[in-house]
Amino acid sequence: METVSQLSLLLYPPATFDELISRRHDCAALSVAVNTRLRRGWQVRSQPLSSTRQLIIPSYLADAPEEIKTCLIEWALLPYRISRLHKAVLRERRSSLEKRIWSYIQSLPHAPRRGSRFNPARFSGDTAGSVYDLREVFDSVNAAWFEGKLAALVRWGDASSKTSYHMAKTDAAGNKVHLITIAGLYNHPRVPRFAIEAIMHHEMLHIAIPPYRKNSRAVIHGKEFREAEAKFTWFHEWRVWEREQVPFLLKRRWFKR
Ligand SMILES: [Zn+2]
Known part of the structure; x- marks a missing residue:
């Protein structure tokens, strides 16, 4: 079985952001855009009136493995307004997602440095x-x-x-x-x-x-x-x-x- 699943990983390219989003039922209002000028990190923009959000990623995250794409999607969907009680939970969730995404970014051959390189x-x-x-x-x-x-x-x-x-x-x-x-x-x-x-x-x-x-x-x-x-x-x-x-x-x- 192990061999078969490994083989299927080789045969099928990782799901795209759109495919991953369409599999979920909680994020119809999320879109993903690549911004080639984004040097490090990623962002989310929200349009409060239409209650849609856009996840903006640097090009080196466009081909990230499914697990990292899923982390990014979940990160972009974290609630903005939350009761005090849930604040700590939310903070923990956000930082654990960010940790996983950053550790992937740092594993890339030309990993952009976390934090700014000040000139x-x-x-x-x-x-x-x-x-x-x-x-x-x-x-x-x-x-x-x-x-x-x-x-x-x-x-x-x-x-x-x-x-x-x-x-x-x-x-x-x-x-x-x-x-x-x-x-x-x-x-x-x-x-x-x-x-x-x-x-x-x-x-x-x-x-x-x-x-x-x-x-x-x-x-x-x-x-x-x-x-x-x-x-x-x-x-x-x-x-x-x-x-x-x-x-x-x-x-x-x-x-x-
Ligand atoms: Zn001061």
Whole structure:
């Protein structure tokens, strides 16, 4: 019997996504598309109005074995809205499906790396804004508050962005690289020097005081962070400025260059 089943595996190509979907009774509304530009991972898009979903896969998953295709289909059909009680079950189910899919991907001869391969060269571009040069702001805050010890790439966010953030990445050589993005909102002549320094100081503190885990939750702005942040000379002026001036800037769209 063993020989026969092995033989049939050789004779019949693995079922396609469409065949696997048509065998199920719970996923008539799922379609699968290959996106050749998808370098790693896979995605699901949903059209809430028609309650259909589209699973988008990179080309190297198009010929995956049936078991992996089934995992992908099940992953794409995981419920979005779920009671608190079922949240843990759902999370476990999702992570077990993802583990199986990733272990297949990593077994491929030219396995794409899990996680991003960060290329710092892409972010060492122009840091000059309408008034402030982020490189200069970073260097002066670094010298005044961090003994010049921090290193990071800095960039402006989109002209209409309202959020600044810090990311830690690993480059191809395995080095940790910090990237600070300052919201486009701050790229405006009406933004005072203390405000750009304060937001930079906040993002730099994320390098000096990295997030840690406590009770399986990530603590990003913990007590230590808040205390260090409040020591910044212009901290309170900045908080007041943000509260009073930012809504005004947003409303007048002054930040859109
Ligand atoms: Zn923060």
